[in-house]
Amino acid sequence: xxxxxxxxxxxxxxxxxxxxxxxxxxxxxxxxxxxxxxxxxxxxxxxxxxxxxxxxxxxxxxxxxxxxxxxxxxxxxxxxxxxxxxxxxxxxxxxxxxxxxxxxxxxxxxxxxxxxxxxxxxxxxxxxxxxxxxxxxxxxxxxxxxxxxxxxxxxxxxxxxxxxxxxxxxxxxxxxxxxxxxxxxxxxxxxxxxxxxxxxxxxxxxxxxxxxxxxxxxxxxxxxxxxxxxxxxxxxxxxxxxxxxxxxxxxxxxxxxx
Numbered sequence: 001x002x003x004x005x006x007x008x009x010x011x012x013x014x015x016x017x018x019x020x021x022x023x024x025x026x027x028x029x030x031x032x033x034x035x036x037x038x039x040x041x042x043x044x045x046x047x048x049x050x051x052x053x054x055x056x057x058x059x060x061x062x063x064x065x066x067x068x069x070x071x072x073x074x075x076x077x078x079x080x081x082x083x084x085x086x087x088x089x090x091x092x093x094x095x096x097x098x099x100x101x102x103x104x105x106x107x108x109x110x111x112x113x114x115x116x117x118x119x120x121x122x123x124x125x126x127x128x129x130x131x132x133x134x135x136x137x138x139x140x141x142x143x144x145x146x147x148x149x150x151x152x153x154x155x156x157x158x159x160x161x162x163x164x165x166x167x168x169x170x171x172x173x174x175x176x177x178x179x180x181x182x183x184x185x186x187x188x189x190x191x192x193x194x195x196x197x198x199x200x201x202x203x204x205x206x207x208x209x210x211x212x213x214x215x216x217x218x219x220x221x222x223x224x225x226x227x228x229x230x231x232x233x234x235x236x237x238x239x240x241x242x243x244x245x246x247x248x249x250x251x252x253x254x255x256x257x258x
Contacts, residue, residue, distance in 0.1 A: 046115040053114035057121045063107035071108065073101045075242045082189075082240065083109035083157070084116055089187040091180065093241045095198055099248030102193035106159040109191065119156035127165045129172055153182035156189075163194035164204055173205055177231045184234045198222070198241065205231055 054064045068076040075094075082092055094102045110121040136145040143151075152158055160179070166172035183190045194201055199222050203210045206229045210218060226232045 046117070049114045049117055050111050053110060053121060057110050057114075058123050059107050059110055060103075060123075060125075063103060066104045066107035067111055068108045071101065071104045073105065073244065074246075075105065075244065076108070078240075078242070079105050079109055080112055083112055083191075084118060085189075086118075087187070088189045089184070089238050090189050091184070091235050091239045092189070092191045093201070093235075093239060094191075094193045094244060095196065095201070095241070096244030097248065098195060100244035100246065101249055102244060103161055104249075105244075106161055106191055106193055110157070110159060113157055121157040121159065122152065122155040123159045123161065124152065125161040125165075126172055126176070127162045129166045129175060130168055133171070133175075149178065149182075152179050154186065154188070157191075158183065158188070159191045159193075161193045163192055164196045164201070169204065170207070173207060177205060180231060180235065184238070198243070202226065202229075202232055205229070 053059070054061075059066075068080045079092070082088065082090055094105060096102055106123060110123060113119060113121055132148065133145060135141055136143055136148050158179075160176070163176065164172070180190060196204060199210065199218050202208075202222055202225045206225050208221070208225065210221065213221065226236050
């Protein structure tokens with residue numbers, strides 16, 4: 001077969017020779033400039049993904065610039081490794097009082113995933129649960145309750161913030177159990193942030209009242225709940241738990257406020 005009087009093999013040989021000659025003329029300076037331009041292009045593409053993620057994942061505007069490098073904490077390294085882990089079904093639970101960096105860690109994980117391009121994420125605060133469910137149950141809304149639950153149960157990476165703050169604790173606990181169970185069955189990662197202590201969180205999910213119990217009773221109860229309550233037993237099998245301590249970041253930032 002010929003093209004313009006030349007065989008295909010001859011044309012390919014000429015093309016290859018031209019490419020070789022061009023490659024031989026590339027200087028180290030040209031290579032460095034190309035690498036710099038390529039890094040800049042990839043960085044800008046990554047920032048565009050983060051910007052889109054802020055809108056699509058419902059990250060609060062106050063945390064649009066959250067990152068592990070900008071707001072480092074004692075768990076930043078572990079959190080970054082976990083959020084970028086492939087085929088993860090980890091349930092990562094952060095305990096701690098307000099202002100310790102739990103929400104910042106959630107949003108930093110979402111941004112890290114967007115920057116690396118490893119999958120979409122969704123952020124939801126349980127404080128808004130009643131409002132969202134009321135909207136879903138209202139006739140004529142774009143998303144009903146089943147669709148909303150499916151979205152939370154199937155998204156690649158889910159962050160649930162302010163667990164334990166809904167006024168209707170029974171409905172919140174039922175909702176959370178359903179979401180966690182569905183994501184456990186789907187082998188998907190779920191990140192949870194709560195002001196509750198570990199035993200308070202276990203009791204809350206189990207519907208158990210722990211008021212007035214001694215420390216010894218709470219330790220025994222915690223063991224019994226994990227061993228006998230289905231949702232807690234599931235969580236235990238894939239859980240990573242961290243308690244954030246220290247001073248409130250908000251207190252340090254607003255130390256002049258009395």
